[in-house]
Amino acid sequence: MMLEIEALQVRYGRALILQGLDFTVAEGEVLALIGRNGAGKSTTMKSIIGLLRPSQGRIHFNGQDIAGRAAFEIARLGIGYVPEERRIFTDLTVLENLEVGRQPPRQGRPAWTIERLFALFPNLATMPNRPGGQMSGGEQQMLAIARTLMGNPSLVLLDEPSEGLSPLIVQQMAAAVRALKSEGVSILLAEQNTNFAAGVADRAVILQTGHIVWQGSMAALPGEGEAYLSL
Amino acid sequence: MIASLIQLLTGMAEASSLFLVAAGLTVIFGVTRVVNFAHGSLFMLGAYIGWSILSRMPRDPEYFALGVILAGLATAAIGAALEMTLLRRIYRAPELLQLLATFGVVLMVQDATLHLWGPEDLTLPRGRWLRSAVVILGERFPLYDLILIALGPIVLAIIWMIFTRTRWGTLVRAATQDRDMVSALGVDQRRLFTSVFAMGSGLAGMAGALALPEASANLQMDLTAITDAFVVVVIGGLGSISGAYLAALLIGILQAVGIIWLPKSTLVLVFVVMAAVLIVRPNGLRGRKLTAARGEADTIASIKPASPSLKLAALATLAIAIAAPFVIGPFALSVLTEMAIAILFAASLHVMMGPGGMASFGHAAWFGIGAYAAALPVKLLTVSMPIALLIAPIAAGMVALAVGALVVRLNGVTLAMLTLAFAQIVWAVAFQWSDVTGGDNGILGVWPPSWAGPQAMYFLALSLCAGGALLLRKMLYAPWGFALRASRDSTQRAEAIGLDTQRLRLTAFTLAGSAAGLAGGLAAFTKGSVFPTTISIGHSVDALVMVLLGGVQTMAGPIIGAIVYTGLFDALLLATDLWRFVLGAAIVAIVLIVPQGIAGLAKR
Structure with a gap:
């Protein structure tokens, strides 16, 4: 298994946000974390990338224990993080944003280059010198993904990539996720939009107030997933 | 040309x-x-x-x-x-x-x-x-x-x-x-x-x-x-x-x-x-609005009224303070007087910093203005002490009102730096305008009238300072104090419920300046002199250390801090030439080890 999470607990002050999660992501797999606002999807991602310190539990990436390590070390091991709020550097241009994400290539995998990323997101190619703050939400989302890919990650944590985007851009996002999958990149995808998840994910985990209430193959989800989400 | x-x-x-x-x-x-x-x-x-x-x-x-x-x-x-x-x-x-x-x-x-x-x-x-x-x-x-x-x-x-x-x-x-x-x-x-x-x-x-x-x-x-x-x-x-x-x-x-x-x-x-x-341009010529200060609300937690045991301890301390002059010698008495003044100085800064949420790095300015405002009329116009002690807080309060009108709109670091810069300017005026202020030589011979000996001065300082500190406390638990804390915690929400946050902050600023001015006036008479060093950065920092040593988030904090700091500082001066180094190291240690202060530590 590429990513193994066991009994993961995270607290904010006294509140127990994640109450013991267990799940895995296999090499080349797309796993959807599905849940409503506040279910703990973003918290899970932040604790994997090291921006939040888990209070208990183990997080193994390619056999190494990464729980509690510094974010930059985890990122260098090959985990990329695309936050929900995108967190584009608004003062920096598209090219500069990509530069911040650049890390050395990894063995056995073709490195991402600016050219390849511009081919994946043609919109970005038209605005290499535009400051991040002057881009639309969809463009920022593309840039956020491209910036993370510059680090050549083998696992990407993708937090609600379809949120607040127009249907056309959502389709582009889905295509991009499938393109990544075909490159052999594993993806942990947080989503409220089950339709989007259904289009790209292999398996799904349903989170509710910090617990896993269901997990299984994406094909088994429709209907059942909606039922959990409407609770 | x-x-x-x-x-x-x-x-x-x-x-x-x-x-x-x-x-x-x-x-x-x-x-x-x-x-x-x-x-x-x-x-x-x-x-x-x-x-x-x-x-x-x-x-x-x-x-x-x-x-x-x-x-x-x-x-x-x-x-x-x-x-x-x-x-x-x-x-x-x-x-x-x-x-x-x-x-x-x-x-x-x-x-x-x-x-x-x-x-x-x-x-x-x-x-x-x-x-x-x-x-x-x-x-x-x-x-x-x-x-x-x-x-x-x-x-x-x-x-x-x-x-x-x-x-x-x-x-x-x-x-x-x-x-x-x-x-x-x-x-x-x-x-x-x-x-x-x-x-x-x-x-x-x-x-x-x-x-x-x-x-x-x-x-x-x-x-x-x-x-x-x-x-x-x-x-x-x-x-x-x-x-x-x-x-x-x-x-x-x-x-x-x-x-x-x-x-x-x-x-x-x-x-x-x-x-x-x-x-x-409140953010400077080329500056942009800074993102909100991190974590401040965590450290400035809400103030709660003292517990019965703490009130009892305060009463006991006051009783000891009243009885002490009849037992101790003149040096200890002067230290006690200094402590009383320090309490008012620290409590006034606390109003600004804690409930007011305004970081001041130049609080000595008000203390110094009060000291000079009390000393100058005595020297130039031979005004009597009670009147001079009335002038001190009024003068400091008026200057604080004028400066506050300019700066209370600002926040965090900017405000801290501006108050510091203002204090430096007051210092420079006191230092350079030697015809009036005596420059570096200061103003000497600001003695209280003959009826007020060291003991009487101590009781005067004690009553004014304890009274002032109690009054400040009372105000913080009055509706005005709640409104002030509300505007500190969320300016927008406070304004949305109809509070004039700028006015509240300005009032707190003026009040704090005025109380510090009174402390300064008292200091002038108990020391018999005023020097520009009362306005130095070091003196502003003294007040800050007192408040932070005691803890920003309690009313008892500045009082405990003032007592402990004054005592330790006097002991330090006697003990070593390297007092700056030791004091500096102690400040760093306080920030690293007990950022919540002594009173905060006791609460935990």
């Missing part, structure tokens, strides 16, 4: 020197969001290290350049060490604690410098090229000043290139905006911060060495440099390098030209310009 052109050029040379110091400060602030008080100390170290290098080298220009660069590198290394040992641990602490911790470093460096280089001013023997001049429009103008004029824009251009054309610069700019995201992208932000800190420190060190040909290396230059740099950085906009250059030009030229028109009041002129800029 010619005279003013020469003045203009002098001003531009001055601007370059100001810019070099301010640039480092603003670069460091931009990335780490720490206002590094010790930046002035790095400037001073640069000058001393530069002196040690340059006075051993041939006096040719190329060796001078080499020496300046070496001094810069040495200071950069010191800065990096400082970042790794101290600053790294306080990045997420509230701003005031950061300022305080770095002020602790200032004290430590002062004593270290004194012991390494001695108390004398060190002047650099100047080579011939340093004494040569260029004739401009028939006037001789120092060559070195011309070099300085060119150096400002050159350094600005180099910094700009580094920040826009290198990967390091791109990472730094990204980290300025969102450090966590930079880290999540695989960049070791700790090393990035250390390198930024080293760069800023190196700039300060170079500026210190470059100041040598025109001034000596001395032990006062750290605070002078940091005050100037604060002013420049605030006017330019925190974190903006081009803004810092514009502001340095503005201030440099203003000082050089202003000295013709208003020879003695250049400092006042600077403050007026700063106030004018901040009224029009």
